[in-house]
Amino acid sequence: MVLSALRSLLRFLHVTGQTGLPLAGAVPAGRSWKPCLPRAASADGLRSVLAACDRESAGGRRHYAIVLAMTRLALRGGEVARLRLADVGWRSGELTVAGKGGRADILPLPADVGEAMADYLLRGRPATISPNLVVAMKAPFGALAVSSVTVLVGRACERAGVDRFGPGVSEKRCERVVDQRQCRRSRG
Numbered sequence: 723m724v725l726s727a728l729r730s731l732l733r734f735l736h737v738t739g740q741t742g743l744p745l746a747g748a749v750p751a752g753r754s755w756k757p758c759l760p761r762a763a764s765a766d767g768l769r770s771v772l773a774a775c776d777r778e779s780a781g782g783r784r785h786y787a788i789v790l791a792m793t794r795l796a797l798r799g800g801e802v803a804r805l806r807l808a809d810v811g812w813r814s815g816e817l818t819v820a821g822k823g824g825r826a827d828i829l830p831l832p833a834d835v836g837e838a839m840a841d842y843l844l845r846g847r848p849a850t851i852s853p854n855l856v857v858a859m860k861a862p863f864g865a866l867a868v869s870s871v872t873v874l875v876g877r878a879c880e881r882a883g884v885d886r887f888g889p890g891v892s893e894k895r896c897e898r899v900v901d902q903r904q905c906r907r908s909r910g
Contacts, residue, residue, distance in 0.1 A: 725752040763887035768793055774882035781859050783846035785878055787838040788856060788871060794835050795819075799871035805855040810839065 732746040763771070771789055776782030788802055801819050809818040810831065817831045839855065850863035857863045858870070866874075879886045 767884040770882040780846035783842040787842040790838045800868040803868045806853045
């Protein structure tokens with residue numbers, strides 16, 4: 723951004739006659755950013771990551787629930803970090819997700835994701851008054867930061883020996899991620 727502003731200034735100075743030479747070409751272009759989808763995980767890779775979560779430990783139950791929710795519901799790390807206990811509609815089978823821009827989306831809660839969340843809540847979540855669904859495993863047991871969620875997913879991938887992948891994306895779900903986001907927008 724700074725480089726493009728500098729080039730613009732130098733072009734302006736040349737056009738207005740304040741410099742005799744066109745100096746904008748002397749400023750390097752810098753790195754270009756290309757938008758792309760997050761790297762997809764293969765079905766086998768995703769199974770390996772989920773299997774690497776130690777579901778006999780409290781932390782492993784939390785990790786399993788997070789990875790499963792992110793991949794099955796195409797959730798971002800921030801959306802997982804902001805989930806509250808009240809966002810889970812156990813009877814209705816729905817999950818309310820606080821999305822970008824303060825928008826709330828209501829998604830169907832797949833049975834396996836609900837079971838993983840329930841297992842974490844009943845046998846893994848520390849006793850705390852925090853309204854957040856997913857909390858830290860060490861006192862004061864507050865909400866996880868977005869960076870903690872993404873680091874957690876990265877470490878789960880490392881344990882499984884799988885390349886890191888983007889949240890909410892698996893090989894068979896790439897097309898469905900777009901459909902899920904469109905469905906969320908139409909409901910909100």
